[in-house]
Amino acid sequence: MQKVSTLLKAAQKDQNPAFYLFQNGLRAPLFQLEALARIYTSTGPDKKKFRKIQEKFKALEDVLGSIDYFNAFGKEFSKDKRIPENVKFYFFDKEAETISKLNKLLNSKGWLNGKQLKRINSSLEKTDWKSKGEQHKRLLKFYRAEIEEIMNFAKKGKVTFTDVESGIHEFRRKLRWLSIYAQALQGCIKLVDIEQERLDLKSYLTDSVLNSSYNTLPPVEDKIMHPLVLSKYGFFALSWIIEQLGMLKDRGLGLLALAEAVKETEGAKNSKGVVQAKKYLGNKAPSLDAVIDEANSITKQFFKDKILKTLLK
Structure with missing residues (x-):
């Protein structure tokens, strides 16, 4: 909350607060606040209150995610001379439109003037928190349930991907919460x-995973509380698959985003939009089938290695 407050105060001085907040990383602390609200929505206390708080954080984070989407693909395609200018401008127009949407949200919901944060902080101060021991028991139960939900999701065949957005992206989102928590x-x-786990999971321990700031957790606050214990190398393996699925998702979504831009600017129908997008990208065009096949392959191996099953100690 302090990070969000600092960013919002700085944004007040900027001519374009929404873009300032996007550039200066408001999304990261919002993800973490949303994660905490998700936990308390499930474990209590006052589940209803935390559900409302979660919805407030998610509303901001969703719009920032949309800005990121259009900004990233706009930059990616801007230098490609094969793509018509009107198709390129589609991304910048949509980015500007989404930034405007965020500016309105920041003002209408009292984020920018600090009133929304004040209301949330006041609500938190009035919370009848459980004892650390009781909250820890509930946390342990919650984290185990989250893992089991993903494993059951896999058993039902829902991680045999056939689609980038509803398949790879959705499954990665579920895994990512385990890391954000x-x-x-x-x-x-x-x-x-x-x-032994370090040896068994060696293939997951790449330089990018080992050097990731996301895998360096704060020191244990209170040893008497008995912290939630996770496998270090299982957690690193989780980080690896989130990273790999993210790259695959971006490759697939890049083509689909360009296809959508073609549809909107050139009036092409669904299948023709993808065909035209592939023509513009030439040999840089990814194969959606190849993206999905690779995602299926690494996910199958991830479950074969029983990483989620042994993550919680």
């Missing part, structure tokens, strides 16, 4: 180093 629960999570 650990970051947001500052001082409540401990990663344990088990040598």
Whole structure:
């Protein structure tokens, strides 16, 4: 909340507060606040209150996500001379439109003037929090349930991907919460180093994973509380698949985003939009089938290695 407050105060001085907040990383602390609200919505206390708080954070984060989407693909396609200018401008127009939407939200909901944060902080101060011991029991139950939900999701065949958006993107989103919870629960999570797991999961321990700031958790706050204990290398393997699925998702969504721009600017129908987008990209055009096949392959191996099953110690 302090990070969000600092960013909002700085944004007040900017001519375009929404774009300032996008550029200066408001989305990261919002994700963490949303994660905490998700936990308390499930574990209590006052589930109804935290559901409302979660919805407020999510509304901001969703619009920032849309800005990121149009900004990223706009930059990616801007230098490609094969893509017509009107198609390129589609992304910048949509980005500007979404930034305007966020500016309106910031003002109408009292984010920019600090009133929304004041209301949330006041609500938090009035919360009848459970004891650390009781809250920890509930947290342990919650995290185990989240893991089991993903494993059941896989057993039902829903991670045999056939689509980039509803398949790869949706599954990655579920996995990513397990990582965000650990970051947001500052001082409540401990990663344990088990040598045999390091050897078994060696293929997941890439430089990008080992050097990721997301995998360095704050020190345990209170040892008497008995922190939630996770496998260090299982957590790193989780980070690896989130990273890999993210890259695959972006490759697939890039083509689909360009196809949508073609549809909107050139009046092409669904299938023709994809065909035309592939023509514009030439040999840079990704194969959606190849993206989905690779996502299926690494996900199958991830479950074969039983990483989620042994993540919680």
